[in-house]
Amino acid sequence: MDKAEQQQGRWAWVPVLMPGVARVMADKKRELGPVHVNKCWERGVIKREPGWFFAREGAVAIGTPWPAIAEMAGWQATPSQAMVFLRPLEDAHAGT
Numbered sequence: 001m002d003k004a005e006q007q008q009g010r011w012a013w014v015p016v017l018m019p020g021v022a023r024v025m026a027d028k029k030r031e032l033g034p035v036h037v038n039k040c041w042e043r044g045v046i047k048r049e050p051g052w053f054f055a056r057e058g059a060v061a062i063g064t065p066w067p068a069i070a071e072m073a074g075w076q077a078t079p080s081q082a083m084v085f086l087r088p089l090e091d092a093h094a095g096t
Contacts, residue, residue: 011041018057020082025055032089040086057082 015022029037041063044053050066058079069085 014062017060018055018062018082020080021055021057021062021084024082024084028084028086032086036089037086043087052087053085055082055084 011025014025025037040053043049044063048064050064052064054063054065054069055061065085072083075083
């Protein structure tokens with residue numbers, strides 16, 4: 001299995017449990033590029049580093065919230081509301 005297939009496997013469950021987050025992530029991949037979005041996923045979800053990635057939909061949350069979004073991370077208006085926080089593209093190089 002090559003790196004692209006491994007990366008795809010990491011995302012496979014998201015559309016099932018978090019369809020709204022999956023839609024936002026697809027938009028972010030088109031907008032910011034898959035390299036940046038995958039880096040945010042790796043650092044925030046896999047490595048659990050704050051400041052890279054946090055998402056929530058219904059009762060499911062993934063990633064690592066950071067102080068600037070900690071209060072918002074607990075908000076949930078409806079079960080289908082999707083929240084996605086990614087490190088801004090311009091800040092990603094400073095955090096490597």
